[in-house]
Amino acid sequence: MRLKLTDVAEKAGCSPTTVSRVINNYGYISQKTRDRVYAAMRELNYQPNTLARSLQGKRTKMIGVIMPSITNPFFAELVAAIEDKLEADGYKMLLCDAGQDSNKERRYLRMLEANQVDGIIAGSHNLGIEEYQLYGLPIVSFDRDLSDQVPIVTSDNYQGGCLATQALVDAGCGHVYFVGNPVKTGNPTSRRFDGYADTVAAAGLTVHTARSAFYESPAAKARELRELLTSGRKIDGVFCSDDLTAILLLKEARKLGIRVPEDLKIVGFDGTQLVQNYVPELATVVQPVPDLAGTLVKLLYERIADPEKKLAQNSYLLPVKLLRNQTV
Amino acid sequence: MRLKLTDVAEKAGCSPTTVSRVINNYGYISQKTRDRVYAAMRELNYQPNTLARSLQGKRTKMIGVIMPSITNPFFAELVAAIEDKLEADGYKMLLCDAGQDSNKERRYLRMLEANQVDGIIAGSHNLGIEEYQLYGLPIVSFDRDLSDQVPIVTSDNYQGGCLATQALVDAGCGHVYFVGNPVKTGNPTSRRFDGYADTVAAAGLTVHTARSAFYESPAAKARELRELLTSGRKIDGVFCSDDLTAILLLKEARKLGIRVPEDLKIVGFDGTQLVQNYVPELATVVQPVPDLAGTLVKLLYERIADPEKKLAQNSYLLPVKLLRNQTV
DNA sequence: TATTCTCTGTCAAGCGATTGACATATTTGT
DNA sequence: ACAAATATGTCAATCGCTTGACAGAGAATA
Numbered sequence: 001m002r003l004k005l006t007d008v009a010e011k012a013g014c015s016p017t018t019v020s021r022v023i024n025n026y027g028y029i030s031q032k033t034r035d036r037v038y039a040a041m042r043e044l045n046y047q048p049n050t051l052a053r054s055l056q057g058k059r060t061k062m063i064g065v066i067m068p069s070i071t072n073p074f075f076a077e078l079v080a081a082i083e084d085k086l087e088a089d090g091y092k093m094l095l096c097d098a099g100q101d102s103n104k105e106r107r108y109l110r111m112l113e114a115n116q117v118d119g120i121i122a123g124s125h126n127l128g129i130e131e132y133q134l135y136g137l138p139i140v141s142f143d144r145d146l147s148d149q150v151p152i153v154t155s156d157n158y159q160g161g162c163l164a165t166q167a168l169v170d171a172g173c174g175h176v177y178f179v180g181n182p183v184k185t186g187n188p189t190s191r192r193f194d195g196y197a198d199t200v201a202a203a204g205l206t207v208h209t210a211r212s213a214f215y216e217s218p219a220a221k222a223r224e225l226r227e228l229l230t231s232g233r234k235i236d237g238v239f240c241s242d243d244l245t246a247i248l249l250l251k252e253a254r255k256l257g258i259r260v261p262e263d264l265k266i267v268g269f270d271g272t273q274l275v276q277n278y279v280p281e282l283a284t285v286v287q288p289v290p291d292l293a294g295t296l297v298k299l300l301y302e303r304i305a306d307p308e309k310k311l312a313q314n315s316y317l318l319p320v321k322l323l324r325n326q327t328v
Numbered sequence: 329m330r331l332k333l334t335d336v337a338e339k340a341g342c343s344p345t346t347v348s349r350v351i352n353n354y355g356y357i358s359q360k361t362r363d364r365v366y367a368a369m370r371e372l373n374y375q376p377n378t379l380a381r382s383l384q385g386k387r388t389k390m391i392g393v394i395m396p397s398i399t400n401p402f403f404a405e406l407v408a409a410i411e412d413k414l415e416a417d418g419y420k421m422l423l424c425d426a427g428q429d430s431n432k433e434r435r436y437l438r439m440l441e442a443n444q445v446d447g448i449i450a451g452s453h454n455l456g457i458e459e460y461q462l463y464g465l466p467i468v469s470f471d472r473d474l475s476d477q478v479p480i481v482t483s484d485n486y487q488g489g490c491l492a493t494q495a496l497v498d499a500g501c502g503h504v505y506f507v508g509n510p511v512k513t514g515n516p517t518s519r520r521f522d523g524y525a526d527t528v529a530a531a532g533l534t535v536h537t538a539r540s541a542f543y544e545s546p547a548a549k550a551r552e553l554r555e556l557l558t559s560g561r562k563i564d565g566v567f568c569s570d571d572l573t574a575i576l577l578l579k580e581a582r583k584l585g586i587r588v589p590e591d592l593k594i595v596g597f598d599g600t601q602l603v604q605n606y607v608p609e610l611a612t613v614v615q616p617v618p619d620l621a622g623t624l625v626k627l628l629y630e631r632i633a634d635p636e637k638k639l640a641q642n643s644y645l646l647p648v649k650l651l652r653n654q655t656v
Numbered sequence: 657t658a659t660t661c662t663c664t665g666t667c668a669a670g671c672g673a674t675t676g677a678c679a680t681a682t683t684t685g686t
Numbered sequence: 687a688c689a690a691a692t693a694t695g696t697c698a699a700t701c702g703c704t705t706g707a708c709a710g711a712g713a714a715t716a
Contacts (some may be wrong), residue, residue: 005703005704014665015666016669016703017664017666017705018663028662029663047441048442049383049703050442051443052702052704053700053702053703054379054703055380055383055669055701056671056702057704062443068667070407071404073404082396083423092439094420094421094423097408097411097412097415104415108415115420116378116379182349195620218603218605274399275548278572332673343696345672346689352674356693356694357693357694378672380671380672381673382701383701384672384701476704549672580695
């Protein structure tokens with residue numbers, strides 16, 4: 001049988017109430033008793049049943065994190081950073097990999113509610129805004145407008161688009177393409193395109209795009225990129241809306257004997273540690289993963305502490321950084 | 329206020345007991361009442377409080393997954409596969425990223441116990457075997473001998489080492505190196521080296537190794553590899569104990585003008601989708617991630633269903649597959 | 657000495673559900 | 687028509703812990 005409060009009380013030679021008081025730091029307790037109780041707890045390796053505590057009204061200290069697949073290195077690093085912060089503060093993370101499955105996301109949402117999580121960090125884009133309204137839980141969102149009651153944290157995608165494109169223009173590119181996800185309204189990622197478009201226009205150049213679905217297979221994407229490069233169109237610079245696409249492009253270019261950066265310059269987006277480590281030549285726009293995680297978590301704590309409090313800010317736009325490298 | 333059983337009862341016009349009976353499928357219930365209750369639940373969007381249910385004796389349907397960092401694509405894919413299976417069966421995953429921090433792992437272990445998880449999947453290597461004995465919880469381990477009471481699931485690392493090395497030998501290599509993690513006793517990963525060593529010996533060749541710490545920085549690792557390649561030693565084949573190392577080696581070789589595979593052949597290990605997609609030229613030994621996840625989960629379910637049941641097998645060795653590619 | 661503070665204990669209610677015992681209808685089957 | 691099976695309700699205990707009310711003892715303060 002699992003140990004309970006009364007076992008500790010017996011061991012420490014005091015009443016269960018006293019043990020509870022020690023644990024909850026409630027009422028008058030002498031240092032001597034306190035020590036005796038802690039000693040007993042240690043000796044028995046006792047852990048209070050969090051279920052019972054939470055049922056009684058205490059926080060569960062459990063946070064639901066809903067994200068697209070962590071097989072994408074960017075989300076893996078973001079989730080890892082979030083997890084690390086949560087753990088440091090005694091929170092537990094229920095990781096909900098929603099993928100592209102809106103039913104799964106919906107199931108997860110209900111599940112999190114049923115499990116009385118203290119709050120939710122939502123980074124998936126499968127469900128409509130309405131579905132998130134139903135739940136009276138503290139929510140913070142990553143990269144997604146949910147409602148004006150839900151703070152949104154995101155990288156400055158527009159600035160990133162500008163920085164990347166400007167770098168290409170500065171490097172002398174006259175035919176700069178945008179390669180990436182199709183524009184989806186409400187998805188802040190599309191701001192990367194806006195930054196690109198504005199910068200290209202300001203430089204007196206034309207907007208050229210080649211979009212492909214985010215979740216399309218890499219092989220299919222590679223084929224598309226190959227076609228783009230062999231289409232005969234004049235291209236000397238490409239801003240890819242994510243690093244993985246940039247890597248594919250880089251590979252295809254090399255296979256075709258196109259020299260990077262001499263003939264073609266490439267800038268990616270995301271700047272994960274993984275890509276920085278294993279494709280160090282790639283120029284990219286680095287999202288501030290630790291800051292994103294820190295902000296998300298901090299805001300969530302505030303919401304948990306006082307769910308009614310009006311938000312100082314609804315939207316948090318964190319600055320990105322251009323990493324110049326060999327591909328530009 | 330959150331809804332409770334009595335709210336549903338009121339809405340459905342029946343007693344709380346009846347509602348509970350519907351939910352738990354217990355006792356006699358007419359189809360008509362059943363429908364009415366379900367309708368009321370749907371209408372109110374009611375979710376039974378899992379805390380209360382579990383406190384009362386029901387399973388929490390929560391599984392703790394302790395793994396090294398998911399920033400490593402292999403673990404990310406493994407965790408994603410585990411998560412997917414768990415979710416499909418109505419389980420929730422508490423993800424515990426233990427990294428290399430034994431204190432964190434210890435904290436997580438206690439936390440999982442306090443949260444009454446139904447079981448644990450452990451893939452971290454920071455804690456001694458003893459620390460896992462304390463907990464009377466169903467545990468299944470990945471890649472780690474914990475005790476003969478804990479089933480261990482792992483890829484056939486030895487076979488992988490053999491396959492990789494044999495491929496290099498067959499391709500005509502006469503000086504085959506092993507590059508990878510230092511041998512750690514009790515770590516099944518070291519079996520990769522054993523496979524390498526035996527195969528090299530069988531071919532009448534000599535064992536050569538260049539080991540570096542798993543968690544060393546990639547930059548430092550790259551330097552080491554560069555030194556190895558420029559040391560003047562005769563090397564025409566390398567078996568890397570993981571793909572990331574193989575990628576670094578590949579890059580360093582190319583930078584040095586060493587042609588792969590003409591001058592140097594390389595085989596990696598892990599074969600994640602990510603690496604297959606973005607470094608498709610790399611020959612590697614593919615770990616069967618979906619099978620690993622499936623086996624881990626299945627075994628855990630068995631342990632949960634009957635923790636006392638003697639294990640049919642303590643150890644599950646899943647076959648790996650050699651992926652021949654351009655680097656060999 | 658009287659008063660206040662500190663410490664500890666007993667007792668009981670409550671968190672939201674499950675489940676057994678028991679009673680009472682209503683519906684079947686024969 | 688009568689027993690059996692089915693359907694529902696009431697009531698209370700329980701899961702493990704928290705917390706308030708209350709009492710009494712010892713220590714410190716006025």
